[in-house]
Amino acid sequence: MNKKVVFALIIVGLLAVSAVSAQNSLFANKHDDSMYQVSLMQAFMHGEYDGVVSVGDFKNFGDIGLGTFEGVNGEMIVLDGVVYQAAADGSINVMADNETIPFATITKFNEDGKIDKITAKDFNDLTGQLDKEIEKYGTNNMYIIKIKGDFKNITVRSVEKQEKPYKEFTDVAAVDQKVFNHTDQTGTLVAVYFPEYMNELNMHGWHLHFLSDDKETGGHVLGLNDFTGSGQIDEIHEFNMILPTDDTFKNMNFTEDMTNKISSVE
Numbered sequence: 001m002n003k004k005v006v007f008a009l010i011i012v013g014l015l016a017v018s019a020v021s022a023q024n025s026l027f028a029n030k031h032d033d034s035m036y037q038v039s040l041m042q043a044f045m046h047g048e049y050d051g052v053v054s055v056g057d058f059k060n061f062g063d064i065g066l067g068t069f070e071g072v073n074g075e076m077i078v079l080d081g082v083v084y085q086a087a088a089d090g091s092i093n094v095m096a097d098n099e100t101i102p103f104a105t106i107t108k109f110n111e112d113g114k115i116d117k118i119t120a121k122d123f124n125d126l127t128g129q130l131d132k133e134i135e136k137y138g139t140n141n142m143y144i145i146k147i148k149g150d151f152k153n154i155t156v157r158s159v160e161k162q163e164k165p166y167k168e169f170t171d172v173a174a175v176d177q178k179v180f181n182h183t184d185q186t187g188t189l190v191a192v193y194f195p196e197y198m199n200e201l202n203m204h205g206w207h208l209h210f211l212s213d214d215k216e217t218g219g220h221v222l223g224l225n226d227f228t229g230s231g232q233i234d235e236i237h238e239f240n241m242i243l244p245t246d247d248t249f250k251n252m253n254f255t256e257d258m259t260n261k262i263s264s265v266e
Contacts, residue, residue: 034238035142036061037105041202043249044103045258045265047166051100052244055083058101064144064234066190066209067104069095072172073161075219077190077211078106084211086219088160088178092211102244105192105202107144107236113137115231118147123223127206130191133233140195142236147189149229155181156210156219173265180219187212189221191231200254201241203262 038052051070063081068074075086076095085093115133120126126147134143160176190209194202208221243249 033110033236034061034240035105035107035144035236037202037239037241038067038101039103039244039249040200040241041103041262042200042254042256042258043244043252045169045261046252047168048244048249048252049102049162049166050244050246050248051102053101053242054097055095055099055101056097058104058106059083059097061240062106062108064109064146064190065104065106066192066207067101067106068159070100070102071161071163071166072102072159072169074158075156075209076101076104077209077218078104079188079190079211084215084218086156086158086209086211086217088158088176090158090178090180090217092215092218107234109144109146109232109234111232112235113233115145115147115233118149118227118229118231120224120227122225123221126224126227127208130193130206130231133231134193134235137233137235140197142195142198142239143191143193144234144236145189145191145193145231146234147191147229147231149186149227151182151185151187151224152226153181153183153224154185154210154221155179155223156217157222158219168261170261170265179222180217182212182217185210185212185217187218198239199259201239203266207266 049071065078067076077084083095085095157177157179188211192207194204196204210221211218
């Protein structure tokens with residue numbers, strides 16, 4: 001065989017191996033920098049509460065996140081790979097792998113930065129400080145911040161499980177929301193941030209769920225006072241979505257601007 005042809009074949013072979021190696025490296029790290037989301041906020045707001053994936057499958061995509069369960073059966077907090085339910089009766093439960101999820105986000109936590117000390121007088125003070133922190137990295141990325149510390153007071157909510165026919169979530173929150181006020185708590189906030197341009201997929205800004213260290217209290221955070229603690233930042237650059245496949249989702253009208261409705265339940 002001509003030496004030039006042999007040399008050309010060797011080069012092609014090396015490039016192919018290099019491409020495969022790069023691709024394998026990319027996929028090997030895929031879970032390390034990806035936000036995985038079940039369904040989209042607009043569908044959830046319209047009443048799409050049927051489960052899309054199981055808890056067991058969901059945990060394969062990460063170890064920290066938040067969401068809810070089929071029928072809006074309480075609030076979800078995923079922490080250190082465990083999927084917790086803050087139920088409407090105020091209890092905290094570890095959810096079985098066969099439970100299903102209509103809406104949630106999860107990622108594998110990788111620390112990209114730290115907030116050594118946070119002192120916040122209230123919810124807006126805390127989220128304002130978080131805004132300033134992510135400005136250092138870029139507000140067009142997604143973030144999960146794990147915040148640990150002490151709360152003088154924290155107000156959380158959960159929601160009673162819904163039965164079909166499902167009503168829109170604004171109506172659920174108005175009637176079936178249960179609010180709990182707790183004092184002198186130590187625990188963790190899971191704070192998820194989506195940039196404004198993703199507002200049709202999820203809520204723009206901060207969405208916080210709380211779980212106490214003793215695993216006795218938790219839920220979606222409505223307010224807090226006198227917090228002192230620290231945080232770990234995970235900056236996220238990839239997004240993956242799993243959509244519902246039922247006829248309800250297929251026939252939904254997504255032309256309505258849901259911004260005000262989403263804000264009203266946060």
